[in-house]
Amino acid sequence: MSTARRVLVLHGFTQNASIFSKRLGALRKQAKDVEMVFLDGPHILEYADIPGDPTALGGASTSLEDPSLIPRAWWRWKPDSQKAEGLEETLVFLRDRLNVERFDGVMGFSQGAALAGLLSALCPHDSKQQLEHPERYPPFLVDGQPPHPPFKFCVAVSGFKLLDSLSHEIFSSGYSTPTLHVLGKTDIVVTEERSNMLLEVSRNQRLETHEGGHFVPTKSNWGRFLAEFLRSAPSPDIPSPSAIKAAESASSSAAPSGRATPVTGEQEQGGSANGKFVASL
Template sequence: MATSTTRKVLMLHGYAQSAAIFSKKIGAVRKACGKDINFVFVDAPHILSPVDIAATFATTNTALDDLGAAEAATESDPALTPRAWWKTDAAKTQTIGLEDSLTYLRDILKGDHYDGVFGFSQGASMAALLAALLERPEVFPLFLVDGKAPHPPFQFCVAVAGFRPRSPLCDSIFLPSFSTPTLHVLGRTDVIVVEERSKTLLDVSSNKRVEWHDGGHFVPSKASWRNFFRSYLRDPLSAIPSPGPAAVSAPQSGTATPTTAETPDA
């Protein structure tokens, strides 16, 4: 795979974030990647109301800061309006609005070419759903354009703090598995997407690489991680050493565990 050509990556933000917030949060990663990677950030179509967010907090005991979206509560800039790819019912067995998000992303995909997709939290789940759906677009007919997929399958997917959503549509997209090469990045102290929850996505990802950081619910951005992301996005199928202090190769479908402590981006 050539590494000298600029690569375009579709970027999907987390719940209660926005494209602008996500772009700011991973500014160090973007800077490290330089001009080799063209990050295309898109806003989710569903705007969250204070009632939506309060309901989420009531059922998960979290706050905007825990979700990496503290700016959404302190700024009036429309670009920072909290958004979501879907909402859930009280039982968390429905992905309300997911169909609209998929058709919205269909229209983005059909207008350009992307080498891969990178998502955080709910956006990571959306990235994996999109990767899986491009493999079998017929399972959701509204995703088709003139009877065909709107875009070729992605060359790679990066899912940071991802999980498998629960709904009949998600089951039809994910089961029995999807095979797009996927990098799963998980935080050992993540209280939002805990290990048990993240495992639900790992179980349906048949061509995976798993990397852990010692932080919580955020995209790690220390120098080792910035360099790792840059190398991965340039050539995801190469033998890239783990971003941990004891750099060892971690092949596809393998697990490598970095031990350097992480702190969230300011």
């Protein structure tokens, strides 16, 4: 009897497991056959830790005393020292979780996407006889071994490469886990330049773009695409969101005779025309 796929899901800065789970409610419904496991970042944020309005980052408007509204993070960024404060504690926290649970893949948004890439690089991947490098952060090992088998895939939405020295070490030769990168064309929180730095170290990548900003796209074509990706990645045969949208448009505008009519209007463009992973570096 086959078991459902399990995906580790990592929220963004100022969010938490509850907030991110609610924001992905439509995706969870479309991917009912996939178990999405949402974790809370171990670091609770104070107002002084949050630049500007947390809602602009997809987080809570207030923490109050409700645990479901407490803003959290995987680390606090210290620009003066180029240091991700708390990253080491987060990696140990995730090491202990990965040592007792198994996941087919990892998905993250924004800061969570940056972390998903780091985790993918730390868990060994034997595709094409290439190995990741967990030894580059020895505290991540358990009795000298990685705590978790390789992820089958990684999904990084609005991801970026952390500029911390530990991140540089982990990514020094890139990583091979098949990774779907989802970027918003009008994202002003994580700019194209920052996202490209993660793309540059992602050796086995697929890129899809949407017309919006700093969020996980939720239109029907994107929901269908992401749900299918979580089910069957890294299959190269998953149609891109733009192809799904074109098919939806053709179906909805079909003539009574059943013949499809031409699709008109601007179509949302995907970054992967053939829907396949491409080698990088």
